[in-house]
Amino acid sequence: MGETFSYYPGCTSHSTAIEYIEASLAVIAALGIELKELPDWCCCGAASAHNLSGALALGLSAFNVAEAQKSGADLVIPCAGCYGNLAQADYTMRNDENERQRLEKEFDFTYDKKIKMLSLVDLLAREELRPAIRELVKKPLKNLKVVCYYGCAIVRPGAVTGVDDSENPLRIDSLMADLGAEVIDWSCKVDCCGGDLGLTDAEKTTELVNKIVDYAVAAEADCLVTSCALCQANVDIRQQRLPILYFSELMAEAFQIGQRQSWWKKHFNDPSRLF
Amino acid sequence: MSENFLQKVMAASGQPLNLCYQCRKCSVGCPMVDEFDFPPNMVMRMVQLGMKDELLKSKAIWMCVSCETCGSRCPNEIRIAPVMDSLRAQCLKEGVTPADEVTVALHTSFVDSIKTFGRVHEATMLMKYKLKSKKYTSDLDVGLKLFLKGKIPIMPKKSKNVAKVKEIFKNAGF
Numbered sequence: 001m002g003e004t005f006s007y008y009p010g011c012t013s014h015s016t017a018i019e020y021i022e023a024s025l026a027v028i029a030a031l032g033i034e035l036k037e038l039p040d041w042c043c044c045g046a047a048s049a050h051n052l053s054g055a056l057a058l059g060l061s062a063f064n065v066a067e068a069q070k071s072g073a074d075l076v077i078p079c080a081g082c083y084g085n086l087a088q089a090d091y092t093m094r095n096d097e098n099e100r101q102r103l104e105k106e107f108d109f110t111y112d113k114k115i116k117m118l119s120l121v122d123l124l125a126r127e128e129l130r131p132a133i134r135e136l137v138k139k140p141l142k143n144l145k146v147v148c149y150y151g152c153a154i155v156r157p158g159a160v161t162g163v164d165d166s167e168n169p170l171r172i173d174s175l176m177a178d179l180g181a182e183v184i185d186w187s188c189k190v191d192c193c194g195g196d197l198g199l200t201d202a203e204k205t206t207e208l209v210n211k212i213v214d215y216a217v218a219a220e221a222d223c224l225v226t227s228c229a230l231c232q233a234n235v236d237i238r239q240q241r242l243p244i245l246y247f248s249e250l251m252a253e254a255f256q257i258g259q260r261q262s263w264w265k266k267h268f269n270d271p272s273r274l275f
Numbered sequence: 276m277s278e279n280f281l282q283k284v285m286a287a288s289g290q291p292l293n294l295c296y297q298c299r300k301c302s303v304g305c306p307m308v309d310e311f312d313f314p315p316n317m318v319m320r321m322v323q324l325g326m327k328d329e330l331l332k333s334k335a336i337w338m339c340v341s342c343e344t345c346g347s348r349c350p351n352e353i354r355i356a357p358v359m360d361s362l363r364a365q366c367l368k369e370g371v372t373p374a375d376e377v378t379v380a381l382h383t384s385f386v387d388s389i390k391t392f393g394r395v396h397e398a399t400m401l402m403k404y405k406l407k408s409k410k411y412t413s414d415l416d417v418g419l420k421l422f423l424k425g426k427i428p429i430m431p432k433k434s435k436n437v438a439k440v441k442e443i444f445k446n447a448g449f
Contacts, residue, residue: 011395011432014428015397015427015428016397016421016427018426039435040434040435040436040439042389042393042434042437042439042440042443043389043440045386046385047340047341047382047385048382048383048385048386049382049385049386050341051382052364052367052379052383052386053364053448054357055447055448056443056444056447056448056449057360059443059446059447060440063439063440106443106446152342155347156343156344156346156347157343157346157347157354158347159352190344191306192307192340192342194306194340195340195341195342196381197307197340199401199414200377200381200408201377202414202417204310265424266424266425266426268420
């Protein structure tokens with residue numbers, strides 16, 4: 001394809017979401033897309049900065065948007081939480097004149113509205129990529145029943161994410177169908193897994209996760225597919241009934257590329273029996 | 276007094292809180308509402324009525340996980356998550372004891388880690404959180420399993436521009 005994008009890895013890229021990043025990078029390379037990592041990127045503030053100070057959260061994320069603008073290419077942000085924060089900072093600079101001026105001064109740049117913030121779903125579930133993806137499928141995911149779980153950050157709020165079907169998103173569903181999987185419609189696509197509550201309140205997180213997994217099991221799914229590292233961690237860690245996979249891991253499985261056996265070992269619920 | 280509080284929260288959050296007419300759609304869809312002392316629709320009304328003390332001491336402001344379900348369904352396009360953010364910030368700024376100190380311990384440990392490394396280092400962040408929250412034994416099994424799966428690196432990966440990150444903290448008043 002010959003496309004080039006800037007790339008924001010996020011802190012979980014070398015910790016809790018290693019398998020997500022390895023799978024995503026393998027799939028992106030197979031599609032002939034080039035990513036250039038922002039050299040100076042810093043943490044976006046995750047779920048914590050905004051809880052303590054709006055100014056800190058906006059500052060950390062806006063710095064990365066300013067860095068991306070220097071690169072001149074649209075920014076790919078695989079982590080859903082990072083994507084939500086950077087997209088919010090970009091939205092604020094686009095729409096709030098006072099904040100934009102303050103941040104332009106702080107980071108010594110002129111915001112030009114030219115680059116876009118892209119989640120990994122924005123990048124890989126584009127209509128124009130569908131023929132290339134179908135062509136790369138070596139082993140269709142036949143007989144694999146999946147439910148697609150979008151969570152919060154890549155979907156809401158629609159004004160920031162640009163998603164216009166926030167109650168029933170379909171992009172990962174279409175992608176999974178292109179891989180040959182049997183996609184099951186279900187009720188918890190955009191329910192919250194508890195987010196950062198996973199670190200402070202195991203009991204409540206387990207309650208939220210159990211509801212999601214109850215519905216997935218009732219829909220007779222073999223696995224749940226997500227694009228969010230926090231969703232994956234919470235739903236994988238807090239139950240023992242269902243494997244929880246990243247959508248890019250399933251793309252790599254269908255393409256038969258990457259170190260898949262090492263990724264499956266990173267999961268709490270081993271998905272290897274599915275393949 | 277009450278009007279001042281409403282105006283202040285509206286300015287800090289950028290949200291048109293005065294438009295809330297109590298349809299309660301926010302509270303119906305809230306995944307955390309069972310943990311709130313005041314459901315989201317009541318929080319909106321309390322801001323309108325200027326019930327600052329009750330709100331800053333409430334558990335509700337710390338239990339919101341910013342899933343944005345309420346905001347995306349509000350007929351008046353009020354995003355409640357940024358409203359909760361502004362109430363939390365005000366609680367801390369005014370020295371009110373937060374109703375949920377464990378959550379505050381997590382978030383302060385997390386941003387401390389960002390300030391030190393420019394990025395989060397999970398191992399030291401979690402240790403600090405455990406010390407601050409005094410939740411020494413919770414989820415040790417989960418932590419050990421994550422470590423054995425290579426998901427909690429021992430060595431931090433620093434940002435190349437930690438000095439700039441420290442400057443961002445300073446400019447934000449941290």
